[in-house]
Amino acid sequence: xxxxxxxxxxxxxxxxxxxxxxxxxxxxxxxxxxxxxxxxxxxxxxxxxxxxxxxxxxxxxxxxxxxxxxxxxxxxxxxxxxxxxxxxxxxxxxxxxxxxxxxxxxxxxxxxxxxxxxxxxxxxxxxxxxxxxxxxxxxxxxxxxxxxxxxxxxxxxxxxxxxxxxxxxxxxxxxxxxxxxxxxx
Numbered sequence: 001x002x003x004x005x006x007x008x009x010x011x012x013x014x015x016x017x018x019x020x021x022x023x024x025x026x027x028x029x030x031x032x033x034x035x036x037x038x039x040x041x042x043x044x045x046x047x048x049x050x051x052x053x054x055x056x057x058x059x060x061x062x063x064x065x066x067x068x069x070x071x072x073x074x075x076x077x078x079x080x081x082x083x084x085x086x087x088x089x090x091x092x093x094x095x096x097x098x099x100x101x102x103x104x105x106x107x108x109x110x111x112x113x114x115x116x117x118x119x120x121x122x123x124x125x126x127x128x129x130x131x132x133x134x135x136x137x138x139x140x141x142x143x144x145x146x147x148x149x150x151x152x153x154x155x156x157x158x159x160x161x162x163x164x165x166x167x168x169x170x171x172x173x174x175x176x177x178x179x180x181x182x183x184x185x
Contacts, residue, residue: 013070017032037057114159
């Protein structure tokens with residue numbers, strides 16, 4: 001199961017947890033899901049490995065575990081309320097504020113560094129992919145090369161999301177807003 005599919009499943013079972021995935025509170029959200037399945041990540045595990053483990057667990061979840069995901073969402077709501085986040089919209093707004101803050105800082109400082117970093121990462125990703133097509137990576141270096149390719153690709157995707165936005169989070173935000181009830185004042 002791909003990570004985007006996992007997020008969709010989680011959104012239907014645990015909308016509050018899903019609203020935190022991909023934002024500054026993602027670590028807490030993933031930890032909440034891992035605890036449902038008894039997953040204890042090793043310190044050296046990468047984000048991608050943790051996502052893969054969680055995706056496998058959700059794909060093979062029993063009805064009891066799916067119910068536990070719903071319970072974890074309720075517990076997550078309580079924890080977020082204790083931290084000052086009233087509802088899913090507040091958590092989703094935090095992700096949007098995070099991106100807006102970074103863009104505002106760029107506008108205020110007129111720094112050339114983010115643009116240069118994006119160009120370097122773009123060049124790096126396509127050079128590494130080109131290397132895969134044009135040469136054979138020695139067996140002894142494959143694991144390191146693929147790990148590096150994954151890390152550089154992830155950084156590149158993040159940098160392009162900074163410039164062009166992220167349609168996934170926009171779609172999630174729309175789903176969350178559609179499922180939410182109006183605020184009573």
